[in-house]
Amino acid sequence: MYVVLLISIFVLLIMAILCYLVLSKQTVIAFSKKVILSGILIALFLSAIFPVYQVMTRTFHTDIVTIRTIPEVNESGEIRSETALCDVKANKWTNHIVEPIEGKWAWTGEYYHWNQYISDKTGNLTKEIKIPIPIGKDRELLFVTDPFSGYVEVEYNGKIERRSLYSDQYGRAVIIIEDSAEESILYDAFQRIALITVLSVVIFCICFLLIYIIGKTPLYSYVCRFRRETEIFLLFLIKIVLYGRYPGSLDYTNSYYFMNYEGGFSSRAILGEMINRFFGPYISSNALSNIKLVCLLSFYAFLSIVLVRVARILQDQKVAVFLVELIILSPFLSIEIIDDVRVDLFINLIFIICMILINKDRFLALVPPLCALMMLNNESSCVFYIASICLMCIYLAFVKKQRTYFTCGITSFLITSLLAIYYFVLGKTGLMDPTEAYLHGILHTDSITNWAAYHAEGLSIGMHLDSASFNFGEQLYDFALLKQSFVGWLILLPYLLLIVMLWRALFIHLSLDGDKSFRIIYLILPLSGFGAVLCMIIGFDYFRFFSFVFICSLSLIVSLAYQTNTRIELRDIRLFRIDKESSNENGGYVRFPILVLLYSAVIGQLDVWTNTSPIVVRTISIIDSITR
C-alpha cells in the first residue's frame, strides 16, 4: 500500500516538474506565473487526494461472513442473549462496519447489537446476519464481552467458530478470520493501482487543460486581474474536494438534524427544530444530503465573498492575503468541517454575521440574540466564538471610544453566561429524554440515526466535567491522553507558528519604537494562555474548547494589532532573523504561510482530539515505539 502511495507521489512530482518546464518556456505566462503555479499545485493536490482516499479507506472486493447469536441459559435460569459486534479490522486498518447484506441487528451507533429484549420489541431482528468484510490479511472481528452476552458463531468459508462472549467485566473478544485467497488480494491491489493511475492522469489532465485553455483566451487577463480572488476560491475548492465524500452519511452527525424540541428542551436542538419546521416532519436521506450540500456550498460562497471584500479593503494586498490565509487556517473554520456541517457551520455563519455587524456598526442589538442562538446550537464549541466577539467589541469600544460596543460585548457575554448556567443547573438536556428523541429521529427519516448521539445529549453536563473526564488517572496508567494532546499540538504547530511570526514582528516593531508599556503587554499575552492550554492536556471534551478559546483569541488579538500597525511590512513576518539585503524579494517571506497552507490541505482536518483520526493513531504508535 505504501509502495503504491510512493509511486503515485513520484509520478505526480515528475508530472509537476514537466508542466513547470513546459510552461516556463512560454512568454505569455511571465506576467503571472504565480497563477499558473498555484493552478498546478492545486491540480497536484486534486489528483493526489482522490487516490489517497481511495487507497486508504476501501478495498473493492469483500468476503461474506455469517454471524449467529446463540442465547445461553445459565444455572439460575437467566438467559444471556446479548451479542454486539463492535469492530471489523482488516489489513491492519480499522474499517467502518458496513450494513449487513442479510438479516438485521440493531445499530447503536458504535456496534451492531442483538438481544432478546430489542428483538421482542421490534420484531424484525434476525438471529443471523451476513456482513461483508474487506478482503485481505490480518482480519479480525471484535465483539463486546459482558455479563449479559451469550455465544456467538462465526462462519466463513465453510468453517464455523463458536465463542462464548460471557465475561464478568466489559471487554473485547477477537475472532480471527482467515486470510483471503492470494489471487483475490493481488487482483484487488492491481485494481486499486489502476484506479490511482487513471484518476491521477484524468484529473491532472483536466486541471492542466483548463489552465492552458484559460491562458489562451481573453479570460486569462481577467483571471490575472482577479488572481487573489481566484486563489482564494481555489483554496476553498481544495477544502471542498478534500471532503469529496461529502455529504457523508455519518449517522452520528445526521442524528443532530432530527434532534428538536418535540420531546422537550434540549441544548443542541435549534437546528433540528428549524429543519423540521421547514422541511419536516419527514426528511428523506436524499433531501437531507441536498440540504447539507446546499448549506456547505452557500457557506463557502458567502465566506469567499466576505474574505475577498476584507482583502480588498486592506491597503497592502499581500498583507490582506496573508491575513485571509490566517483566517482560513484558523480553528474557527476547521472545526466546522470535522463536524460535517452538523452545527458548527451554523455557528460559523452566525459568527461571521456578528463580526460584520460589529465592524459595520449596524444593528448591534442583534448581536446578543445571535450569540444566544449560537449557544442554543452548541453550548460548548460556541464559547471561543463568543469570546472573540466580546473581545472585538471591547477592542472597538476603546478604539472608537463608544460605549455602545461595550454594552454590546457585555450583554452578549451575560446572556451566554446565563444560558451556560441554565445548562449547568438543568443538566445538558433538561427535559429531553434520549429514548424519546431517538424514537423521534428514526420515525422522521430513512437515513441512519445514531442512538449514541441522543444518548450523549442525554448525559448531564456534570458527566463531562467529573473526575473521569480528567485524564490524570489515564496519564498515570499509560499517558494516553497526554500523548493524544501532544500529537494534537504537533498537528496545530504550523498554525501556531504563523501566530508566533506575527507576534514576533509586532514585538520587534514595538521594541524598536521603544514603547515599553505595550512591549510588556505583548510579552504577557502568550503567558496569559498557559491556563487555557493546560486544559487541553489535563482534560478531555469540554477542556479542549477552553484551550481553543485562547488560540482563537490570541490569533484575533495579534491579527488586529498587525492590521493597525500598517508600518510593519510582510518581510517583517518571519520566524528567524534574515539579512534584509541578501533577499529583497518579498515573495520569499510568504513561503512559510504557503507551506502551512498546503500542509493544512494535506492534513485536511485539524482532528486534534479524537483518537479515531488515523493521523493521531499513527503518530501515537510511532511515539510508543520510540519510548519503549
Next chain:
Amino acid sequence: MRTVFDRFRNEIIIISAVLTACLIATLSLRQPYCSYSKVIQSISSDYLYPEVTNPSKYIAGIEKVEYVINHPEPAIELYEAKIDYHNLIRLSGYEGYLNSYNSYEFNVESLILSNDAHQQYIVEIFRCERPDIDFFDRRNNEKYGFFTYIPRTYIRGGRYNIGLLVNEEGKEYIQWTDAVLEVE
C-alpha cells in the same frame, strides 16, 4: 427615526438581550408536541370527492396499517403523557403504472380517512423507495411506495375506510381501498 435609534442604542441592545432571555425561558418551558399532527387535516363531511372512473391503467393500494408500538413498556409510560410517539399509526402503500406508455407522474396525492359518522380526514403522504416491487416500469426512481404516520389521539375513535386521493389530469378523485383503520 434614525436619531431615536442612535440615541437609545444602549437601551435597545439591553432590551433585545432581555427579550432573548425571555424567549429562551419560554422555549425551555414549552410543552412537547408531535410534529406528525400537521400531516392530518380535518375536512368537512359535506365535501365529497368523485370516485375514480378508470383505475385500470395504474395500480395503487394500502398495504399495511400498523401501530408503531402496541404495548409501551412501563418505564416509558411516563413519557407517553408528554409525547405521542408511542401512539402513532403507520399506513403504508404503493402505486405504479402497469405499462410505460402512461405519464410517469404519480397520481396518489394523499389519503382520505372517512368513518360512518361522516367525519373525514385528509392525510399527507411521504414517498419512499420500494425496490422490492418489481412489476412496474422502473423509470420513475422506484419511489412506488408511500407511507404516513398518524398520531392516534389526533383523530376520533371509530372505524375508518381508507381512500386514496388521486389526481387525474388536474382533477381530484377518490379511490376507495379495502383497508380499514380502527381507532379505539
